[in-house]
């Protein structure tokens with residue numbers, strides 16, 4: 001049988017051109033290391049865009065997935081399925097929230113949250129309470145509702161009209177927040193740590209004001225934890241760093257241990273908003289993905305990976321700041337746990353290519369930010385390898401001396 005060529009040329013022929021795939025055909029992974037078909041190994045500092053929290057090939061995940069797959073791969077939400085119940089219980093105990101809805105992707109969790117918020121607002125008796133707001137520079141996904149909240153030219157141009165009654169508050173701008181929210185606001189979506197936006201941390205003052213205004217106007221706070229959640233920032237939910245007290249929480253990316261799974265968690269306030277048939281999805285809460293999610297959370301807890309993410313993040317940031325002090329190409333290092341952004345003067349894509357040349361995978365976001373989202377169990381030695389590679393790249397670029 002003819003073998004399909006996995007090359008940039010066939011990629012162009014086969015697929016819509018919506019991804020900028022790296023020119024590497026990957027075969028397997030082990031820990032933080034990703035292997036290409038030709039046997040080259042890469043230090044993967046982006047871990048499947050923040051999905052592979054345990055790195056590649058964690059045996060506990062593989063075992064949980066295999067056991068559940070042998071028992072039941074899919075049955076649908078016509079039935080009660082144990083791994084779904086167990087994961088729901090675990091997520092509620094971690095968050096202190098009341099209800100769970102499972103879906104398959106981050107954007108779907110955002111869509112569900114928009115629907116819950118709008119329906120909750122409709123039940124409030126104020127017919128004008130429909131407005132859903134987000135923060136500038138945010139990213140919530142690419143479906144229509146999520147894209148309407150994301151509203152950056154790059155994501156929305158050509159796709160208008162967007163969802164009506166959506167708007168944007170300037171990030172961390174308390175005056176703008178006060179100006180924009182009103183009794184017609186149904187929900188404000190936040191990322192406590194903006195990921196795609198280039199690793200920006202929400203301020204405590206902004207959250208204090210947001211909570212105060214929620215008391216005044218009665219809207220929902222929705223925390224998008226899709227990238228920052230599940231322990232990546234050193235706490236299970238990144239909103240815990242600023243005590244955002246959300247009414248709805250969206251989780252995805254690492255939640256299914258690499259399988260598609262997302263969740264919306266809701267407070268008592270919204271517990272009875274959805275009624276039968278209001279919302280649903282065929283694959284949501286897939287038993288294999290839920291079993292993987294349980295194994296993931298168990299591993300995070302057993303291996304103290306939140307503490308580890310916190311200390312590795314601090315280590316990486318400290319070392320990167322040393323590099324920044326020697327290399328004028330770096331503007332700033334921003335970090336929260338293992339979400340790290342290195343702002344540079346030129347397009348970050350340039351450094352992604354250079355790093356690849358040194359067999360290190362980093363990612364570019366927000367034009368001039370090099371983003372690192374390594375697995376939560378990265379070792380100090382592995383983190384050091386990344387630091388050395390970046391130091392070399394900045395040194396080679398200008399001929400400055402490596403430290």
Ligand SMILES: Cc1ncc(COP(=O)(O)O)c(C=O)c1O
Pocket residue numbers: 105106107108110139140141142191195196224225226227228252253
């Ligand atoms: C904060 C945040 N929200 C939502 C999404 C969308 O998730 P998905 O790509 O699974 O739809 C992402 C994806 O990068 C994200 O980082």
